[in-house]
Amino acid sequence: MTRTDEELVARSIDGDTDSFNQLVVRWERPIYALAYRVIGREEEARDVVQETFLRAFRGIKNFRGQAKFSSWVYRIALNLCRDWIRRERRAPIQATPEGIDLVELAAEQGPAESIETLVARHDLSKIVAQAMALLPDEQRTAIILKEYHGMTFQEIADLQGCPLSTVKTRLYQGLTVLRRHLQAQGRFDSASTLP
Amino acid sequence: MTNSFRCDDKALLVSYLYGEVSDADRAAVASHVATCAACADELASLGAVRADLARWEPPAADLGFQIVKAPPRPAPQAWWRPPVWAPLALAAGLLLAVGAALANVEVQAANGGVTIRAGWSHPPLTAPGVVAEQAPAHEAVAVKTGITDAEMQKAMAALETRLRAEIGTTAQRPAAPAAVPVSFQGSAVDRGELLQQVRNLVDESERRQQRELALRLAQVVQDVENQRRTDLVKIEQNFGQIESLTSQEAAHQRAITNYLVRASQRQ
Numbered sequence: 001m002t003r004t005d006e007e008l009v010a011r012s013i014d015g016d017t018d019s020f021n022q023l024v025v026r027w028e029r030p031i032y033a034l035a036y037r038v039i040g041r042e043e044e045a046r047d048v049v050q051e052t053f054l055r056a057f058r059g060i061k062n063f064r065g066q067a068k069f070s071s072w073v074y075r076i077a078l079n080l081c082r083d084w085i086r087r088e089r090r091a092p093i094q095a096t097p098e099g100i101d102l103v104e105l106a107a108e109q110g111p112a113e114s115i116e117t118l119v120a121r122h123d124l125s126k127i128v129a130q131a132m133a134l135l136p137d138e139q140r141t142a143i144i145l146k147e148y149h150g151m152t153f154q155e156i157a158d159l160q161g162c163p164l165s166t167v168k169t170r171l172y173q174g175l176t177v178l179r180r181h182l183q184a185q186g187r188f189d190s191a192s193t194l195p
Numbered sequence: 196m197t198n199s200f201r202c203d204d205k206a207l208l209v210s211y212l213y214g215e216v217s218d219a220d221r222a223a224v225a226s227h228v229a230t231c232a233a234c235a236d237e238l239a240s241l242g243a244v245r246a247d248l249a250r251w252e253p254p255a256a257d258l259g260f261q262i263v264k265a266p267p268r269p270a271p272q273a274w275w276r277p278p279v280w281a282p283l284a285l286a287a288g289l290l291l292a293v294g295a296a297l298a299n300v301e302v303q304a305a306n307g308g309v310t311i312r313a314g315w316s317h318p319p320l321t322a323p324g325v326v327a328e329q330a331p332a333h334e335a336v337a338v339k340t341g342i343t344d345a346e347m348q349k350a351m352a353a354l355e356t357r358l359r360a361e362i363g364t365t366a367q368r369p370a371a372p373a374a375v376p377v378s379f380q381g382s383a384v385d386r387g388e389l390l391q392q393v394r395n396l397v398d399e400s401e402r403r404q405q406r407e408l409a410l411r412l413a414q415v416v417q418d419v420e421n422q423r424r425t426d427l428v429k430i431e432q433n434f435g436q437i438e439s440l441t442s443q444e445a446a447h448q449r450a451i452t453n454y455l456v457r458a459s460q461r462q
Contacts, residue, residue: 017262017264020262021261021262024260024262028258028259028260029258032256033253036256037251042253042254042256045253045256049258049260050260053260053262054262124247124250125250128248128250128251129251132251143248147249148248152215153210153213165206168205168209168210169205169206171209171213172206172209175212175241175244175245176241178244178247179240179241179243179244182243182244182247187243187247188240188247
């Protein structure tokens with residue numbers, strides 16, 4: 001039987017470590033993806049995940065359910081990412097490898113995907129990562145939360161601590177910068193069709 | 196709710212792009228982009244950006260974090276902890292005590308040493324009518340421990356005196372093993388009295404064991420203390436040697452420096 005986050009949180013507050021570990025298993029991948037996309041480094045993203053759940057575990061007794069558990073850990077993770085960026089005092093670095101290992105790519109290859117498609121996908125991933133690194137932290141974070149974590153404008157506003165209209169502005173400005181960068185990379189023509 | 200859409204309303208455009216919009220607003224934007232090429236183009240390119248963003252995957256990572264309960268904290272450390280060899284010393288002391296319990300022990304502390312004499316005092320029970328003779332032989336073992344402390348000698352002497360007094364008392368008792376007339380024929384000696392004598396013997400043996408244990412433990416502690424002092428002296432000597440070597444080395448370096456200074460001044 002799969003327990004809800006709320007049930008697992010309640011058990012964790014009562015000292016059930018196994019329940020907390022179920023929450024970790026459930027949320028570590030999204031938190032890692034968030035941290036990686038925000039700060040752009042695998043190793044540091046893993047550290048952020050570990051520290052996020054350590055802090056959550058230490059503070060679980062003070063978690064009163066005023067927000068969803070996921071929102072709470074997202075907030076912790078984003079604060080840690082912000083601290084990291086401030087500490088490093090530089091834009092996130094996308095540690096995309098320069099060369100592409102065709103053997104690794106072949107191992108990843110799905111039955112319907114040619115090696116050419118895979119190479120193109122890796123190239124695109126690299127281009128997108130570089131374009132995202134150009135954005136200011138707030139715009140990048142807003143886009144990440146919207147695009148990859150499916151949050152509503154209001155949830156993003158709550159997490160970023162800003163008005164809802166600001167979130168929309170950040171999204172628009174961020175997407176516009178990305179569009180220019182991707183167009184400069186020859187990604188798509190201005191006459192693209194609607195998705 | 197908005198019934199019309201203006202080209203500069205980017206907030207509504209973003210809401211439309213993400214589908215987070217009311218039906219009326221959706222209809223207004225759709226109606227506008229159907230006639231405004233610029234807005235239609237912008238909307239299409241933003242949609243293409245979103246399509247590209249969807250292809251950005253983070254690298255696979257080996258996560259698997261688990262919160263593990265911390266083991267119980269160790270008890271706070273006492274100001275003194277028995278050394279690692281303490282159980283061994285205790286066991287050795289017990290062994291000695293058990294061995295000594297079978298013998299009379301004589302302790303002499305003199306000339307910076309302790310002499311321990313052990314002699315068998317309890318002859319085996321004899322057959323009826325046979326009087327046991329006191330075993331005269333004394334097996335003496337001299338143990339030189341290198342004790343120099345006068346207080347230790349005093350303590351040993353006091354302990355010996357006490358032991359002698361108690362052993363003497365025991366020997367004078369009619370229940371002493373050498374003087375027990377034992378008969379297994381059941382006619383001469385009262386059986387209850389015999390049992391009482393055996394109990395007395397057992398009690399006495401236990402008391403003697405306790406005394407011997409105390410004595411041996413005192414010896415072990417003293418030996419350890421002596422070893423510690425010896426080690427400290429050795430360490431002190433080593434430090435002295437190191438200090439001396441360091442001073443020599445410093446003097447040598449100073450001489451070299453002076454020579455270099457003089458040589459450089461000459462030039």
